[in-house]
Each structure stands twice: as C-alpha cells, then as structure tokens.
Amino acid sequence: MIRLIIADDHAIVRGGLKQIFALVPDFEVVGEAVNGTEVLECLQREPFDLLLLDLNMAGISGADLIARVKAQRADLPILVLSMHNDPQVAARMLKAGASGYITKDCNPDILLLAIRKVAANGNYIAPDLAEKMVFDAKSTAQRPLHTLLSDRESEVFHLLIAGKGANEIAAQLAISNKTVSTHKVRLMEKMNLSSMADLVRYAMEHHIQG
Numbered sequence: 001m002i003r004l005i006i007a008d009d010h011a012i013v014r015g016g017l018k019q020i021f022a023l024v025p026d027f028e029v030v031g032e033a034v035n036g037t038e039v040l041e042c043l044q045r046e047p048f049d050l051l052l053l054d055l056n057m058a059g060i061s062g063a064d065l066i067a068r069v070k071a072q073r074a075d076l077p078i079l080v081l082s083m084h085n086d087p088q089v090a091a092r093m094l095k096a097g098a099s100g101y102i103t104k105d106c107n108p109d110i111l112l113l114a115i116r117k118v119a120a121n122g123n124y125i126a127p128d129l130a131e132k133m134v135f136d137a138k139s140t141a142q143r144p145l146h147t148l149l150s151d152r153e154s155e156v157f158h159l160l161i162a163g164k165g166a167n168e169i170a171a172q173l174a175i176s177n178k179t180v181s182t183h184k185v186r187l188m189e190k191m192n193l194s195s196m197a198d199l200v201r202y203a204m205e206h207h208i209q210g
Helices: 011-022 036-044 062-072 087-096 108-119 127-138 151-161 166-173 177-190 196-205
Strands: 002-007 027-033 050-053 078-082 100-103
Touching: 002 011, 002 036, 002 108, 011 027, 011 108, 027 036, 036 050, 036 062, 050 062, 050 108, 062 078, 062 087, 062 151, 078 087, 078 108, 087 100, 087 127, 087 151, 100 108, 100 127, 151 166, 151 177, 151 196, 166 177
Parallel strands: 002 027, 002 050, 050 078, 078 100
Antiparallel strands: none
C-alpha cells in the first residue's frame, strides 16, 4: 500500500486526484494540505510514504518547502505535480530534494507510474521535460537570462507574469511587500528588463507560464 499526502491549494485538483487514486487498490490518500505549514504539520501526524506536492501554495512553497521537508524526513519521497513545464524550475526542485517532477497536464497513467517509481525510491521526470533538460545540458549556447535567477526570484518572476500584484505575492510567499519589491528589482536587473511589459514579453518569447 502506498500512503499519500496530497498538497495542493485547489480543492478541485485534490478532489480529482482522490477520484483517480480511489480506483487504484494499492493507493491510499491519508492526508491533504493546502499550504506549506500544513505540509510540515503532516510530517508530525500521519505516517505516509509519499508527498505529492504542488509548487505554488500560500506561505512557504517550492524549493524552500522541499528543503524543509527533507530536513525533517530525509527519506521521504517527494513527487512534484506542477503547472510549470519549465526545465529550469524542474531542475531546481530536483536539486532541492524532490525525487520526481511531472506536470498537471500529464496522462493519469503517467501520474500513477511516477508515483510508483518515486515511492520505490526511484526517480521520475516527465519525458518532455527530461528531453529539454538533456538538450539544455548539452547546449553550448548562452543560457536564457531567467536561469540566472535565485529560487525566490524565480518564484516572484512566475507570480508576476501570472498577473499577481505585490500584495498577493507577499501574502502567498509569506514575505513583506518590501522584500517582494527587492526581488523584483533584482530579477529585472539580472534579466536586463525595465518594465512589466518587457517581463511579460520575455515570458511569452520563452514560452514560460505563470
């Protein structure tokens, strides 16, 4: 039996996943979390075998949350289920300690395969992302400017292009408005951009989703 915690801030997503897993005899959802704090609380309560983790939740999330989870349970397999199909984002999550990364538009069969592999202490990357990561690693061309961003700057970048304002970003990441502004200034400098219009245009040109 593979005991799962589903961490996602969208009730519809959690409900859909539970419907899929209800049809699998050796899967059991033993808990849910809607933000980073609840994920960390789950570590103290329910015994479980795998954390199915969304990246963009309120409070601590992404690479920071993965690192905190692994600090408490180094042996816990983490499979990221994200809307982001950016190989750079996937690479950062794997570096932080995730064992797998797939996107929310994947086929349910791929999801089940990924869970089984990661729960067995293996690794799984969505095939299209794996291909992009391999070719990125082999490429000798200059890397895109957004790959120069830190984990937190990357989070702010994705939230900005998703249309979030400073107040929303501050609330979601549990940081101050001033810190959001600082990250925004730094990421704009690193990417040689001067306005939000430039930022959105860059994201469109590089097929980056918020």
